[in-house]
Amino acid sequence: MIDFELSPEEEASVKMAHKTAEELLRPIGRYYDEHEHESPQELIDTMWERRAEGSRDPLGVVGALRIEEMCWGDAGLVLCLAGPGLGGAAVFASGTQEQMGRFLKRFGEGKPVWAAMAMTESGCGSDTSAITTTAVRDGDEWVLNGEKIFVTAGKRAVEESDGFVVVWATVDKSAGRAGMKAFVVEAGTPGMSVEKLEKKLGIRASDTATIVFEDCRIPYENILGSPEVRKLDKTKTAGFQKAMATFDATRPIVAAQAIGVARAALDFVKEALEKEGIEIRYGLPRQKLTAIERDVMDMEATYKAAKMLTMRAVWMMSQGQANSLQASMCKAKTGLAVTKITQKAVELMGPLGYSGKYIVEKCMRDAKINDIFEGTGQINMLVVARRVLEFSRDQLK
Amino acid sequence: MISFSPTEEQQMIVNMVKQVATDEFRKVYREADESGEIPAHVVDTAWELGFISTGIPEEHNGLGGERSAITGSLIAEELAWGDLSMAMHTLCPALVAYPILEMGTPEQQSKYLPAFCGDKYKPATAALIEPRFNSDPCALSASARLDGNDYIVSGEKCYVPLAADADLLLVYAAENGSTQGFILEKGASGLEVGEREKNMGLKALPTYEVTFKDCRVPQANRLGGKDGCDFNRIMNCSRVALSAMAVGVARAAFEYSRDYAKERAAFGEPIASRQAIAFMLAEMAIEVDATRLMTWEAAWKLDRQENATREASLVKMYADDMVVMVTDGGVQILGGHGYIREHPVELWLRNGRGFATFDGMAII
Numbered sequence: 001m002i003d004f005e006l007s008p009e010e011e012a013s014v015k016m017a018h019k020t021a022e023e024l025l026r027p028i029g030r031y032y033d034e035h036e037h038e039s040p041q042e043l044i045d046t047m048w049e050r051r052a053e054g055s056r057d058p059l060g061v062v063g064a065l066r067i068e069e070m071c072w073g074d075a076g077l078v079l080c081l082a083g084p085g086l087g088g089a090a091v092f093a094s095g096t097q098e099q100m101g102r103f104l105k106r107f108g109e110g111k112p113v114w115a116a117m118a119m120t121e122s123g124c125g126s127d128t129s130a131i132t133t134t135a136v137r138d139g140d141e142w143v144l145n146g147e148k149i150f151v152t153a154g155k156r157a158v159e160e161s162d163g164f165v166v167v168w169a170t171v172d173k174s175a176g177r178a179g180m181k182a183f184v185v186e187a188g189t190p191g192m193s194v195e196k197l198e199k200k201l202g203i204r205a206s207d208t209a210t211i212v213f214e215d216c217r218i219p220y221e222n223i224l225g226s227p228e229v230r231k232l233d234k235t236k237t238a239g240f241q242k243a244m245a246t247f248d249a250t251r252p253i254v255a256a257q258a259i260g261v262a263r264a265a266l267d268f269v270k271e272a273l274e275k276e277g278i279e280i281r282y283g284l285p286r287q288k289l290t291a292i293e294r295d296v297m298d299m300e301a302t303y304k305a306a307k308m309l310t311m312r313a314v315w316m317m318s319q320g321q322a323n324s325l326q327a328s329m330c331k332a333k334t335g336l337a338v339t340k341i342t343q344k345a346v347e348l349m350g351p352l353g354y355s356g357k358y359i360v361e362k363c364m365r366d367a368k369i370n371d372i373f374e375g376t377g378q379i380n381m382l383v384v385a386r387r388v389l390e391f392s393r394d395q396l397k
Numbered sequence: 398m399i400s401f402s403p404t405e406e407q408q409m410i411v412n413m414v415k416q417v418a419t420d421e422f423r424k425v426y427r428e429a430d431e432s433g434e435i436p437a438h439v440v441d442t443a444w445e446l447g448f449i450s451t452g453i454p455e456e457h458n459g460l461g462g463e464r465s466a467i468t469g470s471l472i473a474e475e476l477a478w479g480d481l482s483m484a485m486h487t488l489c490p491a492l493v494a495y496p497i498l499e500m501g502t503p504e505q506q507s508k509y510l511p512a513f514c515g516d517k518y519k520p521a522t523a524a525l526i527e528p529r530f531n532s533d534p535c536a537l538s539a540s541a542r543l544d545g546n547d548y549i550v551s552g553e554k555c556y557v558p559l560a561a562d563a564d565l566l567l568v569y570a571a572e573n574g575s576t577q578g579f580i581l582e583k584g585a586s587g588l589e590v591g592e593r594e595k596n597m598g599l600k601a602l603p604t605y606e607v608t609f610k611d612c613r614v615p616q617a618n619r620l621g622g623k624d625g626c627d628f629n630r631i632m633n634c635s636r637v638a639l640s641a642m643a644v645g646v647a648r649a650a651f652e653y654s655r656d657y658a659k660e661r662a663a664f665g666e667p668i669a670s671r672q673a674i675a676f677m678l679a680e681m682a683i684e685v686d687a688t689r690l691m692t693w694e695a696a697w698k699l700d701r702q703e704n705a706t707r708e709a710s711l712v713k714m715y716a717d718d719m720v721v722m723v724t725d726g727g728v729q730i731l732g733g734h735g736y737i738r739e740h741p742v743e744l745w746l747r748n749g750r751g752f753a754t755f756d757g758m759a760i761i
């Protein structure tokens with residue numbers, strides 16, 4: 001039955017996330033935006049202790065709604081909180097039972113711990129099949145060589161906790177996508193080092209690291225999925241499909257984060273208008289609306305559209321339904337939607353919009369990343385287009 | 398529990414409606430658009446599915462089923478996917494039936510509702526839109542004032558579907574600053590149906606200008622009697638219905654241009670193999686889905702009897718823009734062929750462009 005109702009417990013859970021965002025994240029968001037690369041240790045510790053709060057439904061609709069609320073508080077801070085993150089999602093999507101036990105157990109106990117995912121290299125981002133990092137088998141071990149950039153939470157995962165990085169590398173360059181495999185590299189493994197932290201437009205509280213692998217040796221059992229390279233059957237690009245399976249799970253979550261940032265800007269705009277006695281007259285014919293009413297309604301409708309697509313993608317995943325198309329739909333829509341909404345908010349708020357005293361300019365900077373990572377807007381459009389056309393990547397490049 | 402899946406029963410209804418849309422509407426939509434006439438058997442076949450009588454209680458000869466705006470949205474989308482003129486024609490009697498069903502006095506209900514439960518199509522319509530650029534349902538020029546035991550209604554309306562044939566006409570007019578409805582029967586004195594309108598789209602659906610010249614309406618025919626009607630809710634039910642129809646029209650254009658783009662070759666490969674075309678199609682697919690989900694959410698609010706003005710207005714505005722973007726994309730993807738009246742995309746653009754104008758022309 002089509003239904004949008006939250007149970008009282010679910011609603012309470014979402015409200016609690018909002019309260020946390022309001023009390024713990026909002027007040028310090030600006031500080032960590034201005035003090036890039038400083039660590040909000042107290043927040044990290046507090047949230048680590050409270051991590052059980054939202055874990056009942058982490059990948060379901062309620063989990064996504066909680067993420068929206070938290071990012072309404074501050075997206076950069078949310079991205080720097082300890083937890084399985086993208087690395088954990090990759091293990092979850094393609095690990096064996098044994099691997100899940102071995103790698104994911106740490107998130108339920110002990111001190112704050114992070115897991116990161118390293119795909120991007122300086123020579124390739126969108127075109128993941130072009131990665132040059134190599135993994136060569138040597139007896140009971142894999143030997144990794146290469147350099148990964150833009151690894152979210154990379155430093156925290158490998159230097160500041162007993163975490164791990166899921167590293168994508170090729171075991172056979174001639175096999176293209178089929179040769180791409182994911183490997184779990186534990187913090188403290190010799191041969192792995194963080195070389196650089198990026199300075200960014202937004203989400204500055206989140207660390208974005210360059211990680212270098214030099215003859216980095218890891219146990220043979222740390223490969224996620226099958227080590228086999230299936231070259232003969234071109235349609236079965238198993239390694240690559242695993243990466244895609246991870247995206248089906250992570251894209252809607254990233255979209256939920258983005259939506260929270262957009263709503264923060266939207267709420268600011270609405271409050272500012274209310275203070276000036278400007279009311280949004282829903283239901284008025286559009287010929288009678290003022291320009292600002294039109295703009296705000298557009299922003300709000302766009303926010304809703306993105307949110308509905310995101311909730312659907314998350315819901316499908318929680319139902320065990322295949323959701324690649326819907327995950328890319330929501331990510332493509334959301335990345336662009338939040339970019340436009342927050343940019344419009346800066347415009348509408350005039351002097352308040354551009355000023356570092358208020359949240360809107362920060363929302364705009366924080367929002368933009370969502371049209372870039374986890375597949376740029378264009379890449380997600382490409383996925384949607386291929387799926388609706390039933391075209392292969394050869395038919396639509 | 399949040400869920401995005403229709404019930405089995407709803408799915409069955411959708412399949413049934415889709416069948417009629419495919420076998421009946423899609424067979425004759427072009428001819429109907431050119432000639433301005435919908436073959437009677439098409440409307441009769443759709444009427445037989447009993448969309449309106451289902452929701453009317455048994456005591457008024459209906460089937461006594463549950464009326465749901467979500468189910469209504471699903472039906473409206475499929476019908477409009479088949480053809481918008483025919484969808485609006487089929488559902489036109491609801492413009493009178495549903496407000497009476499929800500807000501009518503017991504007398505109005507027992508007097509008027511049984512007629513909507515017969516085997517034969519019951520022509521009935523509503524007059525809301527006024528012929529000025531800033532026509533506003535909540536600030537109408539048409540007026541109603543009490544004079545003895547009657548109301549005197551005067552004003553001008555346009556886009557009144559089926560006005561010439563309608564047995565019943567529900568006219569909306571301003572009464573002391575609020576919008577109220579008044580039920581008129583065919584031939585009421587002072588009710589003048591003008592010439593059939595020539596519109597850019599909806600050409601198969603006869604619409605008329607209607608003038609009310611000091612039209613006397615008995616007090617008993619004020620919709621909802623003394624209490625009047627909840628016009629806000631009527632508008633919201635209409636916004637949701639129209640949004641669902643916009644999704645149907647847009648989906649038709651998306652599917653058609655997608656299939657065309659896979660077949661049509663230029664520069665040695667299908668045009669869909671180029672991102673400029675493929676991304677248009679991706680955007681069309683995304684926006685159609687987004688609007689449908691927003692429509693469902695607003696419908697869900699209506700079903701819970703909550704105030705849905707915000708949700709309904711937002712989705713209606715979004716749908717108005719979406720359907721133009723998508724149907725225009727349809728024409729563009731077909732290029733010059735899209736401009737020719739052999740392909741349906743130009744028709745969908747003409748029909749789609751109207752949604753921003755069609756206030757109150759359909760209801761759920």
Ligand SMILES: Cc1cc2nc3c(=O)[nH]c(=O)nc-3n(C[C@H](O)[C@H](O)[C@H](O)COP(=O)(O)OP(=O)(O)OC[C@H]3O[C@@H](n4cnc5c(N)ncnc54)[C@H](O)[C@@H]3O)c2cc1C
Binds near residue numbers: 116123208372376377
């Ligand atoms: C803050 C931040 C955090 C990140 N976190 C991570 C992380 O944790 N792990 C990780 O692996 N990566 C991460 N990334 C990397 C991110 O995923 C890539 O930056 C992104 O995928 C784009 O790759 P690129 O930067 O190389 O751009 P390019 O691939 O060079 O793209 C440049 C432009 O070309 C467009 N383009 C590319 N190919 C096509 C095509 N086929 N059709 C149409 N347009 C195309 C793109 O959309 C883009 O607009 C992060 C990046 C940032 C900025």
